[in-house]
């Protein structure tokens with residue numbers, strides 16, 4: 001079995017899909033690993049590090065892919081990059097298929113079996129393969145660090161000889177994996193933290209981290225969590241009540257970090273332009289949902305907008321700002337998944353199409369898109 005690790009073609013992606021640590025493990029599974037030269041540069045891993053772990057360095061993508069059974073990437077490769085690859089190449093990456101149905105169909109036509117790591121079920125068995133969690137946790141941490149850097153005042157209360165400096169007030173909107181880490185990090189830095197979500201289960205989690213919970217806790221709220229653990233898209237009435245409740249709260253906050261997402265839907269709009277204008281100049285909003293349209297009306301993805309002295313940071317790919325750590329966790333997620341795809345006896349790729357992990361993540365097979373949601377292209 002041969003595994004190829006390609007460099008990312010998106011210049012905004014510094015992470016890499018395998019590390020020397022995971023390469024050693026793949027080799028111990030009986031695999032040969034070819035790494036495209038320079039693949040680890042953005043994540044602080046040199047070609048020499050990969051070679052020392054036992055990988056073969058390939059001068060380009062085609063050479064790395066020659067004879068490969070599995071391709072590991074962070075982001076979806078273009079079908080053109082797979083020219084010359086084996087049929088039934090298992091492409092394992094964050095596929096980002098929503099809105100990218102044509103690119104997925106191209107991968108299918110290129111003969112790839114494309115696995116979307118972000119569709120890994122949130123079940124105990126697959127926890128070690130959960131790329132959303134491993135990366136969102138870092139994004140939540142980094143959002144607070146970035147907010148503290150952008151905010152011109154201090155996070156902790158400081159009692160000094162020259163007088164007392166008040167603690168920053170931080171509000172976290174959306175308390176999934178990123179939001180929980182943001183709460184914990186802001187608390188560690190000494191901020192006064194409040195948080196909101198639409199899923200009732202989050203109330204206890206927020207309080208257990210020492211933050212205060214704020215939400216419209218009506219009947220719709222009680223039903224807002226899907227069987228998969230995600231949030232539903234809330235009704236117009238709920239959104240209006242939520243906006244009314246949070247508007248006066250946001251006006252008193254120094255930092256707001258938004259992380260609210262609904263799978264397959266645009267990010268919910270939680271902060272209006274009027275709410276931004278109600279904040280004190282010098283306040284900071286970090287919108288982790290920027291990639292999906294943003295939770296704030298004024299967010300400009302990839303940029304920092306300034307309105308009435310309030311900075312609205314639409315940062316993209318926060319895990320990428322911590323590329324060595326993010327890559328090391330992502331690479332371990334992939335290793336854990338690949339281990340389930342390889343036969344212990346033959347040490348060859350042996351996909352079990354009845355496995356719920358495969359059913360949830362494999363989007364293409366035998367030249368076609370097999371997931372109903374993405375067949376339209």
Ligand code: NAD
Pocket residue numbers: 121122123124126127130132133136173174175176177178179196197198199202228229230231232234259260261262263268270
């Ligand atoms: P996510 O990134 O999809 O969304 C972030 C948060 O935004 C969620 O908590 C969601 O409820 C919230 N949200 C959505 N709409 C909102 C709105 N209008 N207002 C306020 N908040 C809103 O979430 P995630 O971090 O991927 O977590 C999703 C679920 O998966 C959670 O239930 C989490 O506990 C669960 N999870 C389970 C495991 C596991 O068991 N292996 C691992 C990680 C996460």
